[in-house]
Amino acid sequence: MTKAPTASDVARRAEVSRSAVSLVLGGNAKKARLSDETQERIRKAAKELNYRPNAAGRSLVRGRTETIGLVIRDLDLIGVDPFLLPLLKGILEATRDQGYRVLVESIREGSGDPFGDLMDSGRIDGMIVENPNYGDKSLRRLIKSGRPVVVMGSQGLKEEVSVRIDDFKIGFVATEHLISLGRRRIAHIAYAESGIYAVDLRFRGYVEAMRKAGLPIEPALVTHANFSMESGYAAMLDLLGATPLPDAIFATSDAVAMGAMAAVQDAGYLIPRDIAVASVDDISAARFFRPALTTVTSEPYASGKLAAEMLIELMSGQKPGNTSALVDTRLIVRGSSVEDYSDDLLQTAREIRATK
Amino acid sequence: MTKAPTASDVARRAEVSRSAVSLVLGGNAKKARLSDETQERIRKAAKELNYRPNAAGRSLVRGRTETIGLVIRDLDLIGVDPFLLPLLKGILEATRDQGYRVLVESIREGSGDPFGDLMDSGRIDGMIVENPNYGDKSLRRLIKSGRPVVVMGSQGLKEEVSVRIDDFKIGFVATEHLISLGRRRIAHIAYAESGIYAVDLRFRGYVEAMRKAGLPIEPALVTHANFSMESGYAAMLDLLGATPLPDAIFATSDAVAMGAMAAVQDAGYLIPRDIAVASVDDISAARFFRPALTTVTSEPYASGKLAAEMLIELMSGQKPGNTSALVDTRLIVRGSSVEDYSDDLLQTAREIRATK
DNA sequence: TTGTAGGCGTTATCAA
DNA sequence: TTGATAACGCCTACAA
Numbered sequence: 001m002t003k004a005p006t007a008s009d010v011a012r013r014a015e016v017s018r019s020a021v022s023l024v025l026g027g028n029a030k031k032a033r034l035s036d037e038t039q040e041r042i043r044k045a046a047k048e049l050n051y052r053p054n055a056a057g058r059s060l061v062r063g064r065t066e067t068i069g070l071v072i073r074d075l076d077l078i079g080v081d082p083f084l085l086p087l088l089k090g091i092l093e094a095t096r097d098q099g100y101r102v103l104v105e106s107i108r109e110g111s112g113d114p115f116g117d118l119m120d121s122g123r124i125d126g127m128i129v130e131n132p133n134y135g136d137k138s139l140r141r142l143i144k145s146g147r148p149v150v151v152m153g154s155q156g157l158k159e160e161v162s163v164r165i166d167d168f169k170i171g172f173v174a175t176e177h178l179i180s181l182g183r184r185r186i187a188h189i190a191y192a193e194s195g196i197y198a199v200d201l202r203f204r205g206y207v208e209a210m211r212k213a214g215l216p217i218e219p220a221l222v223t224h225a226n227f228s229m230e231s232g233y234a235a236m237l238d239l240l241g242a243t244p245l246p247d248a249i250f251a252t253s254d255a256v257a258m259g260a261m262a263a264v265q266d267a268g269y270l271i272p273r274d275i276a277v278a279s280v281d282d283i284s285a286a287r288f289f290r291p292a293l294t295t296v297t298s299e300p301y302a303s304g305k306l307a308a309e310m311l312i313e314l315m316s317g318q319k320p321g322n323t324s325a326l327v328d329t330r331l332i333v334r335g336s337s338v339e340d341y342s343d344d345l346l347q348t349a350r351e352i353r354a355t356k
Numbered sequence: 357m358t359k360a361p362t363a364s365d366v367a368r369r370a371e372v373s374r375s376a377v378s379l380v381l382g383g384n385a386k387k388a389r390l391s392d393e394t395q396e397r398i399r400k401a402a403k404e405l406n407y408r409p410n411a412a413g414r415s416l417v418r419g420r421t422e423t424i425g426l427v428i429r430d431l432d433l434i435g436v437d438p439f440l441l442p443l444l445k446g447i448l449e450a451t452r453d454q455g456y457r458v459l460v461e462s463i464r465e466g467s468g469d470p471f472g473d474l475m476d477s478g479r480i481d482g483m484i485v486e487n488p489n490y491g492d493k494s495l496r497r498l499i500k501s502g503r504p505v506v507v508m509g510s511q512g513l514k515e516e517v518s519v520r521i522d523d524f525k526i527g528f529v530a531t532e533h534l535i536s537l538g539r540r541r542i543a544h545i546a547y548a549e550s551g552i553y554a555v556d557l558r559f560r561g562y563v564e565a566m567r568k569a570g571l572p573i574e575p576a577l578v579t580h581a582n583f584s585m586e587s588g589y590a591a592m593l594d595l596l597g598a599t600p601l602p603d604a605i606f607a608t609s610d611a612v613a614m615g616a617m618a619a620v621q622d623a624g625y626l627i628p629r630d631i632a633v634a635s636v637d638d639i640s641a642a643r644f645f646r647p648a649l650t651t652v653t654s655e656p657y658a659s660g661k662l663a664a665e666m667l668i669e670l671m672s673g674q675k676p677g678n679t680s681a682l683v684d685t686r687l688i689v690r691g692s693s694v695e696d697y698s699d700d701l702l703q704t705a706r707e708i709r710a711t712k
Numbered sequence: 713t714t715g716t717a718g719g720c721g722t723t724a725t726c727a728a
Numbered sequence: 729t730t731g732a733t734a735a736c737g738c739c740t741a742c743a744a
Contacts, residue, residue: 004476004478006720006721006722007721007722007723008721016730016731017730017731017732018721018722018723018731018732019723019724019725019730019731019732019733020729020730020731022721022722022723022724023723023730026722026723038729038730050472050476052472052473052476052477052478053477053478053721053722054416054477054478054720054721054722055412055421055477055478055479055722056411056412056413056415056416056421056478056720056721056722057412057416057478057720057721057722057723057736058721058722058723059412059722059736060410060412060413060416060720060721060722060723060735060736060737060738061721061722061723061724061735061736062722062723062724062736063736065411065412067459067479075445075448075449075452081441084441085437085440085441088460089431092431092460092462093431096431096462101459101461101479102459102460102461103423103457103458103459103460104444104448104458104459104460105457105458106448106452116406116408117408120360120406120408121408121409121410121411122360122408122409122410122411122412122413122737123411123423123457226708228640229640229641229643229644230701230704230705230708231708233644233701233704233705233708234704234705234706234708234709237702237705237706237709238709255640258641258644259644261644261646262643262644262646262648262701263701263705265646266701266702284584284585284611285585285614285641287585287618288585288589288614288615288617288618289645290617290618290621290646292618345586345589345618345619345622346593346622348586348589348590349586349589349590349593349619350590350593352582352586352587352589352590353590353593353594362736362737362738363737363738363739364737364738372714372715373714373715373716374715374716374737374738374739375714375715375716375739375740376713376714376715377738378738378739378740379739379740382738382739391713391714394713394714409737409738410736410737410738412736412737412738413720413736413737413738413739414737414738414739415720415738416719416720416721416722416736416737416738416739417719417720417737417738417739417740418720418738418739419720478721
């Protein structure tokens with residue numbers, strides 16, 4: 001393992017100047033019109049030496065790193081948040097053809113100015129922030145500074161650029177669906193404590209749907225879990241203690257709903273006959289639970305893709321057309337709310353087999 | 357937004373030399389014994405200016421980036437591979453206190469020398485490769501070059517440093533478990549086509565357990581899926597066409613098993629009475645399916661942590677004690693194989709409620 | 713105990 | 729059409 005070859009090495013071998021090498025290999029070959037013959041010689045030399053431009057040197061002089069950060073608030077969520085993987089996929093897909101890399105960072109809470117530190121570390125040109133605490137000081141300051149930041153969800157700042165889903169509508173639609181099935185005692189399990197913007201909006205959607213139907217909100221039927229399926233199970237145990245029982249559950253994440261459904265079934269009740277369940281996300285397992293899970297999509301993949309595209313716009317200096325993109329969601333009705341549900345799994349399976 | 361402050365700015369403000377700033381802020385304050393008073397002045401100035409050392413400059417002169425790469429073979433897997441998130445979590449946890457950042461990269465297949473390109477791009481100091489194709493040219497070359505690389509799984513090279521689980525044992529243990537329950541016609545669904553090292557090892561474990569029990573391998577009962585639950589569903593439809601039916605399934609991932617279980621249930625058979633199921637991974641949903649899934653853990657979190665630790669050792673120039681770590685796995689018996697199963701969910705739930 | 717100078721690899725500017 | 733040269737921001741000998 002000798003030292004990596006530098007542009008000078010290439011230049012020497014090709015018998016040209018360093019600048020020529022830089023022009024040709026930096027993609028500006030057209031701008032500075034070098035003779036084809038020279039260009040060829042340079043490329044050949046580079047290949048022979050196995051030369052790769054050094055990112056640090058380049059970033060130093062260009063003032064850009066071609067890297068974006070994906071910031072995750074809490075490392076503990078990473079193990080359980082099913083949103084994250086498709087989000088990451090969307091981001092990677094949208095960035096990789098633009099030549100950007102993705103740095104994944106978790107932020108420690110309350111330690112100085114973590115968002116500013118990362119932003120100005122010279123490692124990234126911009127960042128996407130997933131699932132931030134509402135009102136985080138460090139993040140607010142960063143957003144107000146006008147740096148390239150895209151927030152998933154909203155921090156309620158006029159300067160922010162955000163990708164959101166309509167969490168109010170999600171809560172409303174899911175609850176309304178349950179009401180339309182004749183359910184009256186509809187319980188609510190949030191996927192986290194109040195304080196996260198999306199959590200509260202979904203709750204308000206739930207409240208509004210209930211209000212519109214003239215149904216009361218019973219405090220004993222409103223509770224929250226903690227991201228995990230386990231905590232959904234635990235929350236459901238609480239609800240199963242209510243008298244009379246709820247006849248439906250609106251859980252704000254599939255994970256929580258799955259935990260809750262297990263608790264319902266373990267207690268000997270039938271879904272959806274005794275208790276109907278609707279939730280949010282449409283993770284891949286939702287379709288394979290039995291009964292399959294009625295859910296409102298949360299579109300993490302589309303959100304990630306969109307966020308990355310907006311960030312790239314932002315980093316190129318343009319103000320993006322809209323500073324707040326709203327990703328559309330939709331209700332998918334399955335067996336956890338409707339008895340006689342059947343989907344096209346067989347059809348899907350046939351297609352899969354056909355392509356095997 | 358004016359330009360970011362540099363070490364020179366800090367030096368000027370603190371009325372010292374650039375070197376002094378570098379020494380104090382670079383963490384070498386002890387080595388060069390500057391007066392406490394001076395150090396304090398420098399720190400104060402840095403704080404006032406909101407100075408952050410530029411990573412590019414630092415990495416250029418140090419020859420290190422303090423960043424590692426996590427390489428994922430195929431972007432499409434990212435959406436469905438439940439292994440990935442806990443793996444990432446393990447890596448992030450192990451690296452962040454060592455001051456390392458994590459760059460997530462996906463590699464395009466067959467285009468030049470992607471592994472070498474990334475390794476020598478000057479963006480990372482080392483990499484962890486997840487789920488590589490066995491025998492990938494570019495990866496093999498990189499490993500042989502002796503650069504700091506940790507492979508998840510194995511490429512069968514003597515130079516490699518790898519973190520593995522005992523895939524043969526996994527296949528053996530799961531199959532043996534089904535046999536011990538009196539099952540005889542045990543089908544096998546691999547989570548991907550033959551050609552991935554782990555896939556074939558698990559199959560060989562299955563074969564060995566069958567052989568040891570004196571059971572024949574029926575080609576009609578051996579098939580494979582394609583990572584997704586959908587494909588597990590499709591594969592199971594094939595198996596349901598066998599006569600007589602299999603009385604057990606060994607699926608090599610929970611995702612595939614979940615799809616298969618849905619197909620079994622949709623066909624009107626009971627699990628485990630008619631068909632017992634065992635698989636691999638223990639993703640969080642495994643415990644909440646009904647029946648809950650019997651599975652052999654694949655320990656992605658522990659693997660990620662270990663891989664990161666080994667990589668850090670490697671990057672510091674030491675040869676790690678063992679170049680091939682084997683992560684222990686264990687069989688978790690649940691309701692998909694044993695009728696009268698019950699677990700401690702209630703207890704867990706109580707604990708969760710107690711800490712709420 | 714402090715300051716100076718040189719260089720890391722790249723690119724952009726400007727002269728030739 | 730090409731080639732010096734001067735940054736970019738940082739660190740580390742080494743000199744003072």
